[in-house]
Amino acid sequence: MIYAIILLPLVMAVACIALPSDRLRPWLLPVGGLGQVVLVGWVIAGMGSGPPVTGLGGWLLLDPLGKLVLGFLTLFFFLCSLYAPGYLALRLDRPNRMFCANLFAVQAMMSLVTISYHLGLMWVAMEATTLASAPLLYFNHNARSLEATWKYLLIGSVGIALALLGSFFLAYSMLKAGLESTLVFDQLVRDAPDLSAPWLRAAFVLLFIGYGTKMGLAPMHTWKPDAYGEAPGIVGTLLAGGITSCAFLAVLRIYQICRAGADADFAREIMVFMGLFSMAVAAVFMARQRDFKRMLAYSSVEHMGILVLGVGLGGLAVYGALLHLINNGLTKGVLFLSAGNIHRAYGSKVTDDVHGAIRRVPLSGSLFLAGFFAITGSPPFGPFVSEFTIASAAAASGQYLACGLFLTLLAVVFVGMGATILPLVQGSPPEGSPATSFRDSLSTAGPIVLMLALVLVLGIYIPPPLESLLREAAASLEGTR
Amino acid sequence: MVQYLDPLLIMGLVLNFVALGVSRIRGVINAVAAQGVLLGAMTIMIHPAIGVRGVLLVGSTVVLKGFVIPRLLVHAMREANIQHEVKPVVDYMSSLVLGAVGTGLALVFSYSLPLAEEHRHLLLVPASLATVWAGFLMLTTRKKAIMQVLGYLVLENGIFLFGLLLLEAMPFLVEVGILLDLFTGVFVMGIIVHHISREFASTSTEHLSELRE
Structure with a gap:
């Protein structure tokens, strides 16, 4: 069964290549996305x-x-895929064969990362997400997207090459300890107390830099x-909510090994510092920031x-971080997709040109505004709960400095982001700004409403199955050695 | 056969300097290709009894790193119609000096590394670190996109060298996956080099400077 989780998206990718019609092809995305939701739901429930x-x-x-x-990514991909037909129908100027196929390839490789229990295999899958997503960035085929793709590909590949060196160091730490060298995850965790400490530390640093990139x-x-x-907005969504979450999972795997060994404090200090930085x-x-899509990138950072x-803070904050993975992903979906709609409605993503988004595209403008409040941790949205959990866990465990810095930085970000976003959605559209033909519609705003609804629900109520899954996952990170 | 390893490693290190000091792109491609072939030969030196799967792996490494990828890059170079790196950020003499300093430091540093007993006298670890360093230098100081790809390949070769210590840890499937990723990576980069040259009528990444803060 476990193979089907990877095979289904790959089969859908082949189907995308085989189907000749640019008009019909995008509809394969929600179909495949839904199929994967059913499949993964069945595997997890079973x-x-x-x-x-x-x-x-x-x-x-x-x-x-x-x-x-995996559960989150599958649902998230499905929600993104609902947006795809509406978006691609507006973009019939560009062929979308490879675009659709690559989206499925990215999904397959993201799923492979989540089920890899061999760090070498996980590395291969992680690098494959970079390669499969690079052509997605270049969808617009202009000079700027070319530059972005080149940077993404080169920096991503170099970072991930360092992660490979780190993986080798990890295997070497077993060899040095006189054990049979392996990169199978549960063996590493089991033997972690015996691993050669200097090599393990060096491995953590390299892997953290690599997957951190x-x-x-x-x-x-x-x-x-x-x-x-x-x-394009949908690609930004997939990067900010999906691939980055996979990379975070890779970091967590390494942390689990350090934690099982004696090096948890070393790893945690690095994580707290890098997080605050x-x-x-x-x-x-x-x-x-004058470009609101770039601003969202910094929000992702x-x-x-x-x-x-x-x-890094440990204790209940780990639970908060895992919950935040979901909240952040969904909220980023709201922000990137509605930003994409606003971009389309104004033909510009520079804040000087864009005012009064709520008047021109009422639904997308309001969703963008709501997304801003959600991502900055305002109640009653989900990120408030996860960020509050992290802050209170830090205070409860006596890490007042980290807690204080965390709250201060959240406040600074709120002000900085608000200063960009509020003038953008309020007021009236500037005189002489050419109104494009784009208007809100069910296909381009509906999926965003769904995402925002989920963010709202998570802020008020966490369903018991999710709650127990979160607790189990947090326990595997914080569990007894 | 381990006694033949050190001469091969030294040849590999010399090739780093060729890659660092030559401006003709064709020359750098040849150096990186030769390094790929050396890597295959070294695998057999270290693990003489690797069996059929091992031979297949060595074979695919040599074919891919020594012939297919260089071919691809030569093709990209012709398409883009470029022969030379124009003006690297750091000139060739300084790159060579930096490369030499890095190699020296790698040698000194690896003596203080807590290596396993059987690896203590091998040149493999310092050679690996020095090659990673050379790759980094090329990545950061060259402006031509194709030279940066070559730098990435040198970096990858350095990591591969370290991996030779742990052939047991890396199962066949994973090795193949890594090679496949490398190949696809260079392939995609090759396509983008082509697009850069078409878009800007040059493959210098200097043109890629519109997106700045």
Whole structure:
């Protein structure tokens, strides 16, 4: 069964290539997305509390953490795919064969990351997400998107090459300890206390930098504003909510090994520092951002920082970070897709040209505004709950400095982001700005409404199955050694 | 056969300097290709009894790194109609000096590394670190997109060298996956090099400077 999770999107990718019609092809995306939701739902529900599903002799295994991320990514991809037909119908000027096929390829590789229990295999899948998503960035085929794609591909590949070196160091730490060297995850966790400490530490640093580059943590984030700024909204969504979450999962895997060994504190200090640093960098660059899609990229840098910060703080903050993975992903979906609509309605993404979005595209403008309040942690939206959990866990465990900095940076970001977004949605559209033919419609706004509804629900009520999955996953990160 | 390893490694290191000091792109491609072939030969030196799968792996490494990828890059170079790196950020003499300093530091540094007993006298670890460094230098100081791709390949070769210590840890399937990723990566980069040259009538990444803060 576990193979089907990867095969289904790959089959859909082939179907996209085979289908000749640019008009019909985008409809394969929601069909495949829904199929995957059913399949993954069935696998996860069927597992219950029984033994985990495995494959390839233990190289593939669906553990609680994997279940959480895979479940989220599957639902998230489906919600994104609902937006695709409406968007691509507006973009019949560009062929979409490879675009659709690559979207499915990205989904297949993201799913493979979540079920990889072999760090080499996980690396292969992670690099494959970079390669499959690069052509998506270049969808518009202009000079700017070309530049963004080049940076994304090169910085991503170099980062991920460092992660490969880190993986080798990890295997070497077993060899040095006189054990048979392997990269199978549960063996590494089991033998972690015996691993050679210097090599393990070096491995953590390299892997953290490598996968951190894919996450877009500062200072390895330089590809991000360009990539998110130039990519179509749906691609930005998939990068900011999907691929970065996969990279975060990879970081968590390494952390689990350090945690099982004696090096948890070393890893946690690095994560707290890098988390706060990313938030600070994002806060600085967000304040005077004139391009609202680039601003969203810095918001992504900030929230990746919050994720690693939460894990670094430990205790209940780990639970908060995992919940934030979901909240951030969904809210980023709201923001990127509605920003894409506003971009289309004005033909510009520079804040000087865009005012009064609520008047011109009432639904997208309001959704963008709501997304802003949600992502900055205002109640009653989901991110408020997860960010509050992280902050209170930090205070409860006596980490007052980190807690204070966290709250301060959140406030700075709120002000900086608000200064850009409020004039953008309020007021009246500027005189002489050519009104494009784009208007809100069910196909381009409906999926965003769905995402926002989920963000709202998560702020008020966490369904018991999700709650228990979150607890299990957090326990696997915080559990007894 | 381990006694033949060190001469091969030294040849590999020399090729780093060729890649760092030559401006003719064709020359750099040849150096990187030769490095790929050397890597295959080294695998057999270190693990003489690797069996059929191992031979297949070595074979595919040599074919891919030594012939297919260089072919691809030569093709991209012809398409883009470029022969030389124009003006690297750091000139050739300084790159060579930096490369030499890095190689020296790698040698000194790896003596202090807590290596396993059987690896203590091998040149493999310092050679790996030095090659990673050379790759980084090329990536950061060259302006031509194709030279940056070559830098990425040198970096990857350096990592591969370290991986030779742990052939047991990396199962066949994963090795193949890594090679496949490398190949696809260079392939996609090749396509983008082509697009850059068409868009700007040059493959210098200097033109890629519109997106700045």
